[in-house]
Every structure is written in C-alpha cells, then in structure tokens.
Amino acid sequence: MSIKPGSETDPQGGVVLTPEQARSRRARNIAIGITVALLAVLFYALTLVKLGGAVANRQI
Amino acid sequence: MSDASYIDGAEAAGAAPRIPVAAPSDYFQLLKPRVMSLVVLTALAGILIAPAPPHPFIVFAALLSIAVGAGASGALNMWYDADIDAVMTRTARRPIPAGRMEPESALAFGSVLSMLSVFTLGFATNWLAAALLAFTIFFYVVIYTMWLKRSTPQNIVIGGAAGALPPMVGYAAATGDIGLASVILFAIIFVWTPPHFWALALMKHDEYGRAGVPMMPNVHGADRTRLEILVYSALLAPLGVAPWLLGFASTVYGAVSIVAGAYLVWLAIDVYRKREGDAARRASLKLFLFSISYLFLLFLIIVGERTLHIVGVV
Structure with missing residues (x-):
C-alpha cells in the first residue's frame, strides 16, 4: 500500500489514499449506510408487528 | 468526500499506518456464509417445531439475528485463527491471511455484530433466546476457538455444541422455553x-x-x-x-x-x-x-x- 504521510499533496500531514483504498472505503461506507437503513426499517417493522392492534387501545 | 485521512502522532512517527483495502465482500466472507445457511435451516426447524410458531416477520427477524450471530462467531474465529488459516490451503485465501484485512477490523466487526444480533433477538422475541444466542457465540469463540481447538483432539466433539445450539435458540425464540x-x-x-x-x-x-x-x-x-x-x-x-x-x-x-x-x-x-x-x-x-x-x-x-x-x- 503506498501511503504518503505529510506528502506534498497533503500539506496538513494527512494520508493520501491510493485509488484502491479510496474505492474500498467508499464501498464500505455505502455498505454501512445500507445496513443501518435496513436496520432502522427492521426495528420499525418489528415495533409495528409486536404492538399490533394494541397500539390503539393504550390508555392516554 | 476527501481522499485524505488523518493519523495519530504515534503512527506518524513510527511505521506507516495500515489503511484497509477490504471490500464489503471480504466482510461478508468473514461471516462464513455456507455455515450460516446451515444455521438458518436448523434454527428455522427449531422455530417451526414449536406448538405455535410466531408471526412470520418475527420468524424472519429471529432467523436474521441467529444468522448474524453465527456469522459474528465466524468473524471472531477468523480473527483469532488467522495464524492457523494462513498455513492451511482450505483457509489461506480468507481475508486476513490473504492480507486484504487487518485482524483488528475482523475483531471489531465480529464484536459489534455479536452484540447487535443478541439484542435484536432479545427485542424481537425474548431474552431466553437472546441469552442462548449469546452463549452460543461465547462457546464457539472462547471455549472452542480460543481453548479447545488448540489443546485437545476432543475439540470438535465438545465444540460441536456451539454448532448444535441454533435449533434450541430458534425453539426458545418461538416459545420462550426449551x-x-x-x-x-x-x-x-x-x-x-x-x-x-x-x-x-x-x-x-x-x-x-x-x-x-x-x-x-x-x-x-x-x-x-x-x-x-x-x-x-x-x-x-x-x-x-x-x-x-x-x-x-x-x-x-x-x-x-x-x-x-x-x-x-x-x-x-x-x-x-x-x-x-x-x-x-x-x-x-x-x-x-x-x-x-x-x-x-x-x-x-x-x-x-x-x-x-x-x-x-x-
């Protein structure tokens, strides 16, 4: 992996990712985004299924 | 999104930091998908033999949790056994021995998925099932992988309990009982x-x-x-x-x-x-x-x- 800490292309001392590293990071970020979204949908649907009709019968 | 990432001082002063190049498919491979398919089938059998199986969506959520819990065990197993995997032809192309992933990434991935799967199963079904799933992960990772596998020829006999538990987890998810x-x-x-x-x-x-x-x-x-x-x-x-x-x-x-x-x-x-x-x-x-x-x-x-x-x- 070619990593250039503090190279000319990044005067702030950061690491410049190779195209391969940048591509894999983007793919991982997209996968995490999709997973989190699906998890939210899962918990939303689970809540509806578990509460069922009882949600309308609660005391206010 | 910038292509620059920042590293801490210690890493900057010493060796070059290791930037992962693992693709999502490598993380999926950590879950041992073929083992997961058997776990899903056996857990589903456990759910369906219950006197009154729950709502289909609860069944789906329970199976997903059990499958992810099994996958998390696989990821933690690959983290701990990377040295063994590297010298066996059957496992040498796994993400860690092949050099596509750092062991720490597999550890973090497996740990997060373990907790997520146990709590999701507990929320979706009941806490007996969640406790059994947590025990299954613990047994596979700590008792089998870390202890028995390298110390006794009875490793897969006793360790086999971890692979055998999914039907009980499934049944417990459906009934709250064993x-x-x-x-x-x-x-x-x-x-x-x-x-x-x-x-x-x-x-x-x-x-x-x-x-x-x-x-x-x-x-x-x-x-x-x-x-x-x-x-x-x-x-x-x-x-x-x-x-x-x-x-x-x-x-x-x-x-x-x-x-x-x-x-x-x-x-x-x-x-x-x-x-x-x-x-x-x-x-x-x-x-x-x-x-x-x-x-x-x-x-x-x-x-x-x-x-x-x-x-x-x-």
Whole structure:
C-alpha cells in the first residue's frame, strides 16, 4: 500500500489514499449506510408487528 | 468526500499506518456464509417445531439475528485463527491471511455484530433466546476457538455444541422455553459433528499437523479416528430417526432418516475398512460430502412438512 504521510499533496500531514483504498472505503461506507437503513426499517417493522392492534387501545 | 485521512502522532512517527483495502465482500466472507445457511435451516426447524410458531416477520427477524450471530462467531474465529488459516490451503485465501484485512477490523466487526444480533433477538422475541444466542457465540469463540481447538483432539466433539445450539435458540425464540424436541435436534447435530469433521481431518491431517491443531488423526492416529467415526455414525443413525419416533416429524421423514442413516453407517464402515491409499481418501471424501447432505436433508424435510402443516396443506 503506498501511503504518503505529510506528502506534498497533503500539506496538513494527512494520508493520501491510493485509488484502491479510496474505492474500498467508499464501498464500505455505502455498505454501512445500507445496513443501518435496513436496520432502522427492521426495528420499525418489528415495533409495528409486536404492538399490533394494541397500539390503539393504550390508555392516554 | 476527501481522499485524505488523518493519523495519530504515534503512527506518524513510527511505521506507516495500515489503511484497509477490504471490500464489503471480504466482510461478508468473514461471516462464513455456507455455515450460516446451515444455521438458518436448523434454527428455522427449531422455530417451526414449536406448538405455535410466531408471526412470520418475527420468524424472519429471529432467523436474521441467529444468522448474524453465527456469522459474528465466524468473524471472531477468523480473527483469532488467522495464524492457523494462513498455513492451511482450505483457509489461506480468507481475508486476513490473504492480507486484504487487518485482524483488528475482523475483531471489531465480529464484536459489534455479536452484540447487535443478541439484542435484536432479545427485542424481537425474548431474552431466553437472546441469552442462548449469546452463549452460543461465547462457546464457539472462547471455549472452542480460543481453548479447545488448540489443546485437545476432543475439540470438535465438545465444540460441536456451539454448532448444535441454533435449533434450541430458534425453539426458545418461538416459545420462550426449551423443549424435548429442540433438545433432540441439538443432539442430532452434536453427534453428527465428529464423523463429519473427522472425515475431513483424515484427508487433511498433514495440514492440521503443520498448523499445530491437535485433530484426532494427528494425536491418536487414523485407525482410532476411523473407529470413532464408526461409533458416532452408529449413534447418529437412530438419533436421526427420533423426531419421527417422538411424533414431531412425519412417516416420510421417518423413512428417509432410516435409509439415509443406514447409508451413512455404510459409508462409515467403508472408511473403517479402507485404510490405505486413494481408496481410503475417496471413502473419507464420500462420507464427508454425504454427511452434509444427510443433515441438510433431515432438517429440510422437517422445515418442509412443518411449513405445509402451518399453511394448512397437510
């Protein structure tokens, strides 16, 4: 992996990712985004299924 | 999104930081998808043998949690066993030994998924099922991977309990209880594990030896392994028929389990008799491959006939 800490292309001392590293990071970020979204949908649907009709019968 | 990432001072001062190049597919490979498919099938059987299976979406969420929990165990196993995986041809192309992923990434991935799967199962079903899933992950990672695998030839016998627990987790998810039927399914997988893995170990004993894993053929020899394969197969065949005898599987299951169990024992006898050369290797390979089909077949029939029963076809 070619990593250039503090190279000319990044005067702030950061690491410049190779195209391969940048591509894999983007793919991982997209996968995490999709997973989190699906998890939210899962918990939303689970809540509806578990509460069922009882949600309308609660005391206010 | 910038292409620059920032590193801490310690890393900047020392060696160049390691930037991962692992793709999502590498993380998926950590979950051992083929093992997951068997876990899903056996857990589904555990759910469907319950007297009153829950809402289909709860079943889906429970299966997803159990599958992800099993996958998390696989990821933690690959984190801990990366040194062993690197010297075995069967596992050398896994993400960590192949150099596509840092071990720490697998550790973090497995740990997060373990917690997520246990809490999701607890929320979706009940906390007995969640506790059983947590115990399954603990048993596979700590008891089997970290302790037994490198220390005793009984590693896969005792460790097999982890692989056998999914039907009990499934049954507990559906009922909040542990029933005899789920214990029988546990026992089938538990007794199935030794002949299955020892048939593989007979073929790969040199690799296990190189990796320092004390499998039965390396410690007690191939002959003792063949005898134990035969004994466990002879125990497994009648145990496989038990779901029919106890009334939670049909006559069709009973007939198939008798025939398949008899064939399994016949293959184990073949392994016992053929001890030299290519014939011995072929006999082990046949038993190894058929043992997978055997387990899939039995659980597939249970799942199939219980599904037909639930939808009212039979």
